[in-house]
Amino acid sequence: MKDAIIQDLQQRYTAKKYDPSKRVSQQDLAILIEALRLSASSINSQPWKFIVIESEQAKQRMHDSFANMYQFNQHHIKACSHVILFAHKMEYTRADYEGVINKGIQDKRLTEAQKEAAFAVYAFAEANKDANGQHSAWTKSQTYLALGNALHTLARLHIDSTPMEGVDTQLLNEIFADELAGYECHVALAIGYHHESEDYNAALPKSRKALEEVVTVL
Ligand SMILES: Cc1cc2nc3c(=O)[nH]c(=O)nc-3n(C[C@H](O)[C@H](O)[C@H](O)COP(=O)(O)O)c2cc1C
Structure with a gap:
């Protein structure tokens, strides 16, 4: 397909080795960060924090978080340009949603008079509360929307990336306790630019299930 969106999505892939001499420009980083902020979420809950790891010091802390597991992802940290932690709030309270409503009033999407009625959709959060009173399965799934949005944005910017579920949540909780402040990163x-000669994935053809297998048009 010749479409520019499809071509960008065909070309994006998971980088397996980064060129440590190349860095993402601050201008492109700002676009990515704004795209993250604009991501859609259920009831506009935005139950997330995005922690952008840029400095050498922060990268060292991220590098250290692979001490116990998922070492196959560790080498990216110092070679890539930036790492973004996608973190979600474990418990999503009515007060959290009030913050969203208040911002909606500030942004002139709704009026003060509509505030109480706007709480009706908080039922979605209630419906997704687990036996321990946590909403983490629901809030975590919202961060994956932001991740997908990031992958698409990066594809269009022709910036390489590596999504990593291979992260040690427990150790991240300790090492980035101040920044995560009770949120969890899974x-x-x-992000960065792949190594010209050492990224084995760069030359491999894209492989996806056949259209008929995953799409039903009625
Ligand atoms: C949520 C998620 C988690 C992933 N975790 C890892 C990971 O920890 N390490 C890694 O090298 N690749 C990881 N990947 C990359 C996938 O294996 C890759 O996206 C998939 O094989 C499709 O290939 P492509 O991204 O090159 O098109 C992850 C991808 C996603 C979407």
Whole structure:
């Protein structure tokens, strides 16, 4: 297909080795960060935090988080340009949703008079509360929307990336305790530019299930 969107999505792939001499420009980084912020989420809950790891010091902390597991992802941290932690709030309270409503009033999407009625959709969060009073399965799934949005944005910017579910959530909780502040990270994204000769994935053809297998048009 010749479409520019499809071509960009065909070309994007998961980088397996980064060129440590190349860095994402601050201009492109700002576009990515704004795309993250604009991501859609159920009831506009936005139950996330995106932690952008840029400095050498922060990269060292991220590198250290692979001490116990998922070492196959560790080498990306210092070679890539930036790493983004996608973190979600474990419990999504009515007060959290009030923050969203108040911002909606500030942004002139709704009026003060509509505030109480706007709480009706908080039922979605209630419906997704587990036996421990946590909403983490629901809030975590929202971060994957932001991840997908990031992958598409990066494809269009021709920036390489590596989504990583291979992260040690427990150790990240300790090492980035101040920044996560009670949120949890189960997926991270390395971004940068692939190594010309050492990224085995760069030359492999894209492989996906056949259209008929995954799509039903009625
Ligand atoms: C949520 C998610 C988690 C992933 N975790 C890892 C990971 O920890 N390490 C890794 O090398 N690749 C990881 N991948 C990359 C996938 O294996 C890859 O996206 C998939 O094989 C499709 O290939 P492509 O991205 O090159 O098109 C992950 C991808 C996604 C979407």
